[in-house]
Amino acid sequence: MNSGQRAAGSGQRAAGSGQRTVLLAFRSAGALHRLLDVLPVFDGDERVDSRFTLVPGSSFGTDALTSLERSGARLLPWDEARRRTHDLVLTASPKGELRALRGPSVLLPHGAGFNKALAYEGSPALPSGLDPGYLLDDGEPWAALHALAHGSQLDRLAEHCPPAAARATVVGDPTFDRLLGSLGHRDDYRAALGTGGRRLVVLTSTWGPESLLARRPGLPAGLVHGLPHDAYQFALVLHPNEHSDIGGFDLGRRLAPAMNAGLVLAGPHEEWAALLVASDAVVTDHGSTALYAAALGRPVVGAYDGGQELIPGSPMAEVLARAPRFTGTAGLPDALAAAGARDCRTPARAAFALPGRALARLRAELYRLLDLAPRPGRPEVRPLPRPAPRDHRPHAFAVRAEVSGPRVAVERFPAATPLVAHHLAAELPGAGRAAQSAAVLWRRAAPLPRTPHTSAWTAAGWTARALEEHPGCRTAAALLTPERLLVRHRSAGALSVRVEPCAEGGRVLRTDPAAALSAVHAWLSAAPGAPAAPVTLVCAVGPLGVRVRVGPADDADLGYEL
Known part of the structure; x- marks a missing residue:
């Protein structure tokens, strides 16, 4: 059945009813967090009910369910989600059994652009976000709408998967807009972290064998033990898949020497973004998290040792080409000084169009698919909450x-x-x-x-x-x-x-x-x-x-x- 059409069945709204049901389908905590950033488009509208379902097949689903439970959202079991027909299906990943869901589907941005290709997933040298193997069903796009964050992404999608590009539009990045909308809270975030007059340096690590943490597991401890505590504060932002794969208990055990010495380990939902807003600089591998910091104007130091995953010419590749290299703990102060003189905002913003307008554009597209007129007013970006209080002091x-x-x-x-x-x-x-x-x-x-x-x-x-x-x-x-x-x-x-x-x-x-x-x-x-x-x-x-x-x-x- 064509997922862009509504069909009769269990869960279908009554004829003439103004009520709509939106299903948010996720496979991992990272995808769930993306969907949560989009939900303000429906704020104040009693006609829209939201339900969530976990798409089977991912090894990162357990943490996603835990995160969903904390949010207070309603979970729909997968088998029931497949039986029902939904007025709209929102997802932030093209992978999994999404074709089994009935109702028009919208594929939202999963991250900051398409920067990585994983040899063990999909077509060689193609990121999954551009891979026709994930975007097409019998040669036709299964999504009614493919929402993108920048026009260059639309160009790349047209090159690799023209049928999907025909249903794509540029809306911007809701997560980036949350960071922009939270800049006025920077002092509050730093106060919660106890940063004071110190320089907050955030390490960002993606997931997989080429990540910063996989290749340099001793780096967080080396930095907090090797640079003056009263001059520097260090934090670590890990990809949500790393939190899911390693688990909070083992993460705490592995990072205990660094955390006992003052390292801040960011939570995978919202807190990581608050730390980027609070930061003075980032040290990063090839993961796209640092693109958000670079687009905010934060200095970037590159700590990626090369490999097969980073796509040449992508925004993240361009940022790393411009950023100074990390050469070791003793050289970090000089690298930070060099990074301050190299503006990485231009290549980073090649991943983010229409800053501050993503929710408004998304709302127009989603209500069009719902066949509803939006409520008056503009959707408001929710500022990021303050980092959780904890004691970061060595004794x-x-x-x-x-x-x-x-x-x-x-x-x-x-x-x-x-x-x-x-x-x-x-x-x-x-x-x-x-x-x-x-x-x-x-x-x-x-x-x-x-x-x-x-x-x-x-x-x-x-x-x-x-x-x-x-x-x-x-x-x-x-x-x-x-x-x-x-x-x-x-x-x-x-x-x-x-x-x-x-x-x-x-x-x-x-x-x-x-x-x-x-x-x-x-x-x-x-x-x-x-x-x-x-x-x-x-x-x-x-x-x-x-x-x-x-x-x-x-x-x-x-x-x-x-």
């Missing part, structure tokens, strides 16, 4: 320090770094065994509990106890607020420390007070003895130069309840 640092009079430069690295350090600094109680060999220990003050019976250390009592219980420790501190510390040094005694925030371009930037603590410890080690009056140090910590005042402890700090 122990190897600290490099250079003291020159009142000027102290500090670089902190997670404790497992291979780099030589001035001292080890550790947070209690989270640092574990590292606390036994740390020269600096600290504890952060917590809000007082709301229970009727309480017991709390004072800052003076806790710092004295910390030195008593850890003979190797030279400096213990209670971090009372982001700007206020009570420090106890074995020879200098108790000190009050104030860390001034930095004002820059109308913003207030604060460094981690634990970094300022390490600067004070290094200064006391170089010039032992308690200052009789407040002394102001100038501390270089990451991108910031902060003023730190050190003086005799006052009663308010000594008695502060932790």
Whole structure:
């Protein structure tokens, strides 16, 4: 039966009824997420009911069902979906048994363009999005509409599959429009991630044997352990198929050394896009995720080692040709500087036409197929939600320090770094065994509990106890607020420390007070003895130069309840 025609059968709307049923058919979590980005075209329309079904045959379906359950959407079992006739079928992948579904089908963009060819799927050297083997049924297109993101994609489709191109139109990319519509939330995303004044570098890895994670599995840990924690924050965006294939448990286990040192692992739905909006730069393989970042103007560093998958002349190939190469952890700062001088927006935007208009154009096409007049107004892009809160802080640092009079430069690295350090600094109680060999220990003050019976250390009592219980420790501190510390040094005694925030371009930037603590410890080690009056140090910590005042402890700090 021609899928572009409506037929009578179970699920068909009653004659004269204004009600319509839209089936969203997906094979993987990535395809499902694409469909969810399109659904705002039906917002506010009680005449349209949506149902979802999992198309069998993919090894990535389990995570898709989990993601669907979290969304609260209604799942239609596959056998029932095949029996019914639908007013419209939306899908973001041409693979699987889609021809078994009855109703006009619309094939939506699956990713940012057609950049990869997989030798083990479909026709050699052709991406599945352009492969007639997936797009035709007995020589005819099975989709009533093939929605594309850019006119160059329509040209390529016409070259490889003219019958499908005859039913294709350019609508833009709804996912790219969500990123554009979320740019105003960038500060909120960075605040949720705890980025501060650091540079957020996002690693993007596609799936399969040529991906960044497959070829460089130690790269995330190498970066977080090899570059200063107060200058760089690293995040990893994986293809949804990698999340499905490896599984969350094993991903967490494999990436534990990097995540314990501060790496942010992005969730596969929406959060990855929020991290691209929040990012300052990306390091990428040949996967098309980085096209979104490049089109937003983010600097790109290429870490693809070559292979058979990347299609020459594709937008992603052009971006990688323009981007500087990743040569190793030590060379990343220079590569980022070079990337900032190379604008990759032009080749990236060859994958995205009609920015900001995708939902409006899609709505016109979909309502035409539904034989309905759209509700008044324009469909609104939904801003991406804030990244989920989690603790990205290492609890122990190897600290490099250079003291020159009142000027102290500090670089902190997670404790497992291979780099030589001035001292080890550790947070209690989270640092574990590292606390036994740390020269600096600290504890952060917590809000007082709301229970009727309480017991709390004072800052003076806790710092004295910390030195008593850890003979190797030279400096213990209670971090009372982001700007206020009570420090106890074995020879200098108790000190009050104030860390001034930095004002820059109308913003207030604060460094981690634990970094300022390490600067004070290094200064006391170089010039032992308690200052009789407040002394102001100038501390270089990451991108910031902060003023730190050190003086005799006052009663308010000594008695502060932790």
